Amino acid sequence: MKAWDRYREVLLSITELAARLYIAKVFFMAGLSKSNDWAMTIEMFTDEYRVPLLSPTVAAYLGTGGELLFSSLLALGLIRPLAALGLFALNIVAVISYYHVIHEMPVALQDHLEWGLLLALLVSLPTTWLSADKGLQIWRRRSQTA
Template sequence: MNALLCAALRAFTDPGLAPTRLPASLGTLTSHLQSLALLGARLYVAQVFFLSGLTKLRDWSSTLALFQDIYQVPLLPPVLAAWLGTSGELVLPVLLVLGLAGRFAGAGLFVVNLVAVLSLSADDLSPAAQAQHALWGVLALAVVLWGAGRWSADRLIRAA
């Protein structure tokens, strides 16, 4: 019991710089929990962006007006920015849910999120909205850094 407690303490305080030597059962549990957390992050971020893309698609004239008048996407004409943003919000979440090209999808949604934040003026982004965008960015970045996890098409492809 003492060895298990020491191993758990090491695992919780490990900065991640070197591989942690955990007892096999604790290592397996940690691996499953990490994959569950990544799956949750993938599903949550995918839902947020996919629903946003559907909203833009439902009222395309309003979407174009938003990109022309409110969203100031740097370096891109408003119509192209609207097409790219909406396409990214519809295609990348599907990849993220499947865990297919998970790191790519996470990176793509991180960029979409970053461009959304940078294209709005500070007055248009409330503190609550800033917190939501920060959460979405961190979750997307987690998928970029650790991959889609055990329950993903990427894992199935790699195992084949």
């Protein structure tokens, strides 16, 4: 492997890890705040969020659970494409269901756009060295050759 290729691989691994941890923290903290005050969460999903096709209670459980589960998987780099895709979907639903409020807050809308772009990149990037997925790939290869 050429020195330049090795440098790019290391840089990609570090950058991908930083993006995963940043996005995971955003969604994990959102899920954690919802789970800490469940009465307030149900009230918010009833009065403020307009999640299409779901009752407020179902939307609250799915949204909170998705934020906590997918962000944890993303932080570990475990089934990263699925975790990033799950958070990407939650991000889209958040924008749609809360658009009546955030369309007047350009910074909040910009945040969701940036998170969506980072999540789209995380869905499409190859597995890097600083993830549980890479460790599992190596373990599978070794167990198949043994």
